[in-house]
Amino acid sequence: MRRSIKQKNLWVLGGLPSLLKLELHLLYGPDERLIISSQLFQCLKKFKLKYELGGGLSMVCEKEAMPKLQMLRLRFKAMETKSNTGFELRLEHLSSLRHLSVTVDCDDATRRRVEAAEATIRNTVRIHPRCPTLEIKRKWESDMVKDERMRMRMRWRGGSAL
Incomplete structure (x- = not known):
């Protein structure tokens, strides 16, 4: 397992x-926006990006990027979607994309934040010219918190949000 990734x-x-x-x-x-340009990953067919802690999800695929990519799997923490990198997912230029699988880690996130991340993912697929199939899974859904105040209170006490 690598610690992080940079451009x-x-x-x-x-x-x-x-x-x-x-x-x-x-x-x-990642603590920076990841940009996949047209020069990168010319033969790649399957790509999986998964991380455990920190950072948002900011990945932009430029025109003609990963021209043979058929399957993309992502996993990120919903709580971190408002971090420095925020949440941005632009995949409309992945011309061969057939399937997008996303796992949203709900631990310590509010329901509103999880649903907003999922809506962004659905919109990303909706505007994709190939209309890839979409699979969204939630991990640790039982560890979501009711609201931001509850999350801060549980952190302050050092307990879990259950």
Whole structure:
């Protein structure tokens, strides 16, 4: 498991000429916007990005990016969607995308934040010209908190939100 990923790491990985599948399991989410340009990942068919802590989800695929990508899997923490990187997912230029699978980690997030993240994901798929299939899963849904005040109160006490 790598700690985090930076844009420069993507340039190195994306330049591998015959890379077909890439799974990135990170401890921390990216602390910067990840931009997938048209020069990167020319043969990639499956891409999985998963992280456990910190960071939002900000990934933008430019025109002609990952031209052969068929399956994209993402996992992120809903609580972190208002972090420095925020939440931005632009995939409309992934011309071969057939399936998007997203796991939303609900731990310590409010229902409103989880639903907003899911709505953004649905809108991203809705505007995609190929209309890929979408699968959204929630992880740790029972650990969502009622509202932001409850989340802060539980953090202050050092307890869980159950």
